[in-house]
Amino acid sequence: MFRLLRPILDNKLRPAGVFRELRTTQSISHLNTQVGYERNIIESRYGPVNIPKMCLTDYIFEECEKVADKPALSCGSSKRSYNYGMLYEMTRRMARALLSQKGCAMRKKEVVGILLPNIPEYVPALHGSLLAGLVVTFANPLYTPEEICRQFENADVRLVITLPVLLPVAQVYRSKAKKYKGTVCIGGKHNLDENVFGFEQLLREDHRSELPEIDPEDTAILPYSSGTTGMPKGVELSHNNLVANLAQGSHPEMNKYYRPEFAGYTETVLTIPPFFHIYGLNGILNVSLKTRNHLVSIPRFIPEDYLQCLVEFRPKLLFVVPSLMLFLATHPKVTPDHLSSVESVLVGAAAASIQLQDKFKQKCGKDVDITQGYGMTESSPVTLCTPYKYDLSKVGTCGQLYPNTQAKIVSLTDGSNLGPHQTGELYLRGPQVMKGYLNNVKATSETLDSEGWLHTGDVAYYDSDGFFYIVDRTKELIKVKGNQVSPTELENLILELPEVSDVAVAGIADETSGELPRAYVVLKPDKTLDSAVIVNHVKERVVKYKQLAGGVMFVKEIPRNAGGKVLRHQLHLLGAQLDD
Structure with a gap:
């Protein structure tokens, strides 16, 4: 078995007189103290970016015909590879098949469960479902059947997309689900008696269903998160939430691929964080597709396979988590030559200490740009990120506010908003923040207040330049x-x-x-x-x-x-x- 980111809130959504921005273009040095305004609201120094009102898939693949022949996704283990033209065609064919296949035709807003490791076909599975107007939840393929069934039952999954090796797990769920329609098997063939449909056969068949109009406020995906406490809950992220986070990351100070000198430039990117995790999905996969880079991944982490990818594909950008960075920095089999092509690294999911970063740079034998960020499943995920180039004296920072994002630090004792260098709970607000938890009003109200602030459960402070630092947790996670x-x-x-x-x-x-x-x-x-x-x-x-x-x-x-x-x-x- 496989192992393994809308302009600033519309005025109509701002409670009248609730806050006044604290400008951080140069530094944070003064507050607007007009009566009736909330103090110490920090705005992004990067100002607003335009956020299109679009379906996520349309946003990612718009004008992809211009790069149809560019490599998009490759599997570093099997060497299967698709260019942008093929990937988009597969996505559209998948969408039509899901809506019209006899025996498992789905209806708009029904839920698809993806049970896959990192393989190139993850894209048509995900984006084909979204283009069909469906909602997607995804589970770790290493979960026990009990864990998978618990999530899929909560999400009311009607169809599962998986692999032959995981078909027994899908069948366990099928036996429990009352309105189950079928299973799409990537690498398998039609078995109509069991309502199993081979992925390749589906795409080859002539499905002519018209694709629906999609409201950007419709729920797109249902990742599961424990939030700040309790059992995992379905996080409702809309197309607009996900498009917003991608658009926020398009600011040229944050993402070099939107800088004029990198226009039309394609790099090879190597990643291992799973696509079923919000960081891997919207922070890596969708970002790489939108920036037209060539993304290489492997279904499960085998050190020899990963090292072979470094040698064979010579990636310039690595997406990592701290444990992988530690492996690269300390494992004797990893040599400076393995990392000789690497120019930049983005660390996500958890913070990498300065000591770990130094060890990694020593192994590389050269200076490498290391970017870190902060986010949650509930924020699609990115809210804070270090700029493309920044002052390296900011040791331990998780970055500055993404465009169109606001923050405040709230006292743990009296609930007041605190100023620079004062520690309290981090609250965030922006267009990337979730709609709420699926069918859980109580949990939603505990995490997302009536003014739209996401209570992160993390203890933090910010400095006079608007860089944030996470110092502790209030949450149980x-x-x-x-x-x-x-x-x-x-x-x-x-x-x-x-x-x-x-x-x-x-x-x-x-x-x-x-x-x-x-x-x-x-x-x-x-x-x-x-x-x-x-x-x-x-x-x-x-x-x-x-x-x-x-x-x-x-x-x-x-x-x-x-x-x-x-x-x-x-x-x-x-x-x-x-x-x-």
Whole structure:
């Protein structure tokens, strides 16, 4: 089995008298103090960019006929490759097939579930569905059938697009879903008795359905995120949210491919972050397609395959997560020659320390541009990013505000808006912010307030030049190699064991993974339980990165506040004491 970013908010959406901008074109040095205006609202120093009101797929592929012969996507393992003309033709054929194929014809706004690793066919699977007016959710192909079914049931998936090796998982979901229509199998053939449709056969058939008009405010994708707390939830991102984030990233200070000197320039880009993750999807795949670069990826990370891609394709740009950067910087098999073509690196999903960046540059044997950013699934994902060229003295920054984006730092004690160099929770607002969580008004209201501010759950500050720094988390989310892990999900699994009275899961620091999940368990009176039983119980039910690699600790009680909420900072202190 495979392993593995609208002009500033329209005035009609701005609550009258709620805020006054804090200009950051040169520096942040003063506030507008007119009565009735909210203080300390930080605006992007880059001003607004134009955001077209378009379907995401139309936006990405507009005028692609001009670059029809340019390579678009290649699989570094199988060497399958498609140019822009072929990729767009496949996408349009897929859209028509999904709407008209007898036995599985989909209706506008129904949900498609994509269960695929990084392969070139991900694009027609995704964008064909979107062009047909459908909604797409995607799952990690390494998830257990239980995890996949839970997500697909919540999203009400009617059709799954997958591979032959994953067909049994799709069939498990089919047996549970009441309104399931069929499965599209990339690399497989029609099996009409099982409502399985071969991808290549579908594209070769003559489907003539007219493609629907798509409202840019319609939901396009449903990635799943734990937000700041709780179980994973479907994040409703509209076509406009996703187009906005791509357009925001087109500012020439942020993206060199929109600079005059790079007009018409095509680079080879090597990536490994999965397309089923919002960073891999809208932060890499869609960005690369829109900038007409040649994107190379592999279905699963095998060091030898990745190194071979470095040698064979000689990429100038790498998209990485910190764990991959650590591998490249420290593994003895990675030589300076492997990285000799690399000119720039974009780090996403989690922050790369300055020490790690220095190690990577030492391995390269030359200066390499390293860009970092900050985002969430709930913001499509990018809200902060370091510019294409910036002051390297800004050690530890995750960047400046994207165009058309606002921020404020809110005091954790009194809720007031804070000024430069004061630490509080980061709130963000902009056209890339989600519509809300699917069928979950309570969770939406806890994360997205009535004035449109996204409460990130991250503790941050900004300096006098508008560079932001993340210093801590208020949220419960554990990040393992950039992947989100919900403590609640793991706690619910552990509570299935009859010997367990109470449990809390929290992340512990790890150099390679960033964090690892650790369980703190309270047993019922007179009960005994081996930690291995707990570890194995979880291991059988979740993907590898969610497993209890941080171990299990038995404690007398779980620290909670008066409302019963777990005090996770006290868990960290307790864990440190027990480790000693």
